[in-house]
Amino acid sequence: MDFQTRIENKATVVTINGRLDAVTAPEFEKRIRELIDSGNIYIVVDFEQLDYISSAGLRGLLLMAKLLKEKGGDVCLANVKGNVRSVFDICGLTTIFKMENSVAEALVTLA
Amino acid sequence: MLEYPSGGTIYIDGIDILDKKTDPAKIRQKMNMVFQSFNLFSHLSVLENLTLAPIKINGMSKEAAQLKSMELLRLVGLAEKADKFPDELSGGQQQRVAIARCMAMDPKIILFDEPTSALDPTMVSEVLSVIRRLAREGMTMAIVTHEMDFARDVSNRVLYMDEGIIYEEGPPEQIFENPQKEMTRAFIQRIRSYTCRISSPDYDLYAMNAEIEAFCEKQILPKKTRDSLLLLVEELLQIYTPYLPTTVLDLTIAYSEKSERLKVVCESYGEAVNPFDSDNLADDDFGMAIIKSLTESIEYLWINGKNKLQFLFKI
Numbered sequence: 001m002d003f004q005t006r007i008e009n010k011a012t013v014v015t016i017n018g019r020l021d022a023v024t025a026p027e028f029e030k031r032i033r034e035l036i037d038s039g040n041i042y043i044v045v046d047f048e049q050l051d052y053i054s055s056a057g058l059r060g061l062l063l064m065a066k067l068l069k070e071k072g073g074d075v076c077l078a079n080v081k082g083n084v085r086s087v088f089d090i091c092g093l094t095t096i097f098k099m100e101n102s103v104a105e106a107l108v109t110l111a
Numbered sequence: 112m113l114e115y116p117s118g119g120t121i122y123i124d125g126i127d128i129l130d131k132k133t134d135p136a137k138i139r140q141k142m143n144m145v146f147q148s149f150n151l152f153s154h155l156s157v158l159e160n161l162t163l164a165p166i167k168i169n170g171m172s173k174e175a176a177q178l179k180s181m182e183l184l185r186l187v188g189l190a191e192k193a194d195k196f197p198d199e200l201s202g203g204q205q206q207r208v209a210i211a212r213c214m215a216m217d218p219k220i221i222l223f224d225e226p227t228s229a230l231d232p233t234m235v236s237e238v239l240s241v242i243r244r245l246a247r248e249g250m251t252m253a254i255v256t257h258e259m260d261f262a263r264d265v266s267n268r269v270l271y272m273d274e275g276i277i278y279e280e281g282p283p284e285q286i287f288e289n290p291q292k293e294m295t296r297a298f299i300q301r302i303r304s305y306t307c308r309i310s311s312p313d314y315d316l317y318a319m320n321a322e323i324e325a326f327c328e329k330q331i332l333p334k335k336t337r338d339s340l341l342l343l344v345e346e347l348l349q350i351y352t353p354y355l356p357t358t359v360l361d362l363t364i365a366y367s368e369k370s371e372r373l374k375v376v377c378e379s380y381g382e383a384v385n386p387f388d389s390d391n392l393a394d395d396d397f398g399m400a401i402i403k404s405l406t407e408s409i410e411y412l413w414i415n416g417k418n419k420l421q422f423l424f425k426i
Contacts, residue, residue, distance in 0.1 A: 021345055023316050052338070054345045055397035062395075083338055090404045091397045 002049075003031050009107045011042040017049030020057030028060045033067065041073025044106040048079040053087050065097065074098070076106040123220070143218035147225045149205040151197040157184065157208050158193040161215045169216070176215075183211040187241050203234025210241055221245070223254040239265075259299065263287045271295045301368035303330055309348070309362060312355040316345065323364060330366045332373075336426060340364065340373065343405045343424065346398045347377060350386050354379060373424035375406075383413045387420065 001024035004015045012035060020028060035043065043064070061077075068075050076098040080088060088094050100106040112128075112135055121128045123138050151160050161180035165171040171179075184190040187207040189200075197205050206226060213221050226242065227235040239261050245252065246265045256262050262269060262283070269286040271279045271294075279286065279295045290296045297304070305326040307319055320341055327337040344362065351360050363376040387399070387409065402409070405425055412419040 021316070022349055052342070054342055054349075055395075055401055056345075056349060058397050059395065083335075083342075087342070087401065091400050 001028065003028065005035065005040075008044075008103075009111060011044055011107055011110050012040040013044045013046060013103055013107075015046045015049065017051075019052040020050060020060065021052060021054045022056040025054075025056040025060040028057070029063055032060070032064045036064075036067050036071060036073070041068055041071045042110050043068065043073070043075045044078055044103055044110065045075065046078045046103050046106075047081070047084055048103075050084055053084045055087075055091070058087065058091055058093060061093075061097070074110055076100055076109045078103045078106040140216075141219040142222060143213040143216050143220075144222040144224065145206070145209050145213055145226050148229050149197070149202070149209045151205055151209060151212070153197050156194050156196055157189065157200070160197070160208060161212050164212075165215050180211070180215055183214050184208075186214070186244075187211045188237075201234060202230045203237045206230065206234075206238045207241055210238070210245075214245075220251045220253065223252060223256070225255050225257070227256070227258060259287070271298065273298075297365075300370060302365050303368065304363055304365040306361055306363040309351075309355060309360045312352050314348065314355070316348070319344070326364060326366075330368075332366070336373070336424075339405050340375075340424065343375060343402060343422065346401045347375065347422075349398050350402075351377065351379070354381075354384070354386060357381065371426065373426060375422040375424060377418075377420045377422075379418045380416065381418075384418060385411045385420070386418075387411065 001016055001018045001020060006013050006015075014032075014035070016028065018024070032043075045061070045064075065075055078100050079102065080099050085094075088097070088099075098106075098109055100109055116129065123141065126133055126138065128135060128138050152163070155163065158177060158180055161183060162173065162176040165176040165179070166173060181190055181193060184193055187210055189204060189207055189211070192200060192204065192208075197208070200208065206229075210221075210226075223242065227238050230238065235258070239258065242252065242254070243261075243265055254262070254266070266283050269281060269283050270277050271286060271290075271292075273294055279290060279292045281291075285291070286295065287299055290299050296302065303326075305322065307322065309319075323341060323344060324337060327340065332340075344364075347362070354360070358379045358381045361376075361378045363378070365374045365376065366372070367374075402422070407423045407425050408421075409423075410421045412421070
């Protein structure tokens with residue numbers, strides 16, 4: 001998994017690519033904790049280049065949402081498609097996370 | 112005897128052929144054999160191949176032997192080839208001549224040693240139809256074959272042999288519809304499988320994924336199936352992870368070419384415990400939800416000191 005960040009419209013856009021699974025989820029959680037601890041509490045996660053997610057990845061995302069809620073922040077997911085979207089559907093998470101079809105729309109949702 | 116059996120017994124009409132008092136040559140007169148590679152006499156015509164033994168061994172007159180041989184050649188559809196030499200015939204025709212040559216000695220039993228395995232696929236059916244006809248007419252035959260549909264239609268007793276033993280035997284309905292043993296099932300259903308042993312919570316998921324992908328590629332499974340299978344395996348391993356410090360898990364992916372179904376089997380040793388009991392699962396049920404969505408059925412069994420969980424994959 002590759003994890004990159006950039007600031008756009010006062011929010012942090014996190015781009016992850018590859019796989020978010022039992023192997024990569026701990027690293028994802030670590031990087032997210034560091035981001036939130038350093039004051040980045042409005043986060044867009046761009047799934048455009050994510051090919052695969054498992055329940056371990058979903059738990060990492062839920063942890064992120066929980067940490068942001070504690071700090072009064074928010075998260076929006078962008079470009080959740082295909083197989084990855086199916087896993088969200090199966091686990092009933094499409095109603096729990098804010099989701100948009102693009103990063104630009106996600107930034108508007110968080111504004 | 113060409114080969115002396117290392118074990119077991121063989122009875123022909125109630126006579127133990129391994130008994131020292133038995134005369135194998137006398138028993139052999141009741142039998143004849145069709146070989147995998149025909150074994151016709153290449154310097155003799157088709158008719159001469161058939162008449163040789165009846166004249167030399169049974170003392171039949173040339174005329175009577177020829178008359179009978181022509182009848183047999185008609186039976187296998189080759190009367191017009193009587194004057195040809197084996198080299199002038201196709202493989203399927205040569206094998207039909209070999210069957211007719213067998214019949215010329217009026218055997219009570221015919222042994223067939225993979226009678227179609229040396230043939231071009233287009234010629235298999237002509238030989239099988241001759242054998243089917245003999246079966247209908249009541250000829251006793253012991254046939255070694257890999258032609259499963261044929262074996263199922265023509266036989267009234269099937270012996271599945273593996274590693275030098277009769278592994279399973281029974282009527283064709285049992286062997287083909289409801290085989291009792293695992294290797295018979297694997298053979299009949301043309302099951303291809305991949306097994307991985309996991310003995311530590313620090314298993315290498317990516318190495319396993321690569322092997323599963325290679326297995327799927329070999330079976331020409333679509334990418335969507337492969338991706339879903341990888342997800343199923345990861346979720347299963349997540350559920351098994353708490354048990355891995357104290358148990359060994361054998362994970363098998365079995366694909367039946369016949370039914371085009373995929374099954375994942377998890378076998379773990381130790382005390383009887385079903386990791387899928389709700390008391391043993393993580394607080395959230397994401398893993399279970401994913402597994403249920405990817406499978407048609409989940410079955411837990413405790414057999415021979417092993418926990419066995421079987422998942423029938425949705426395709």
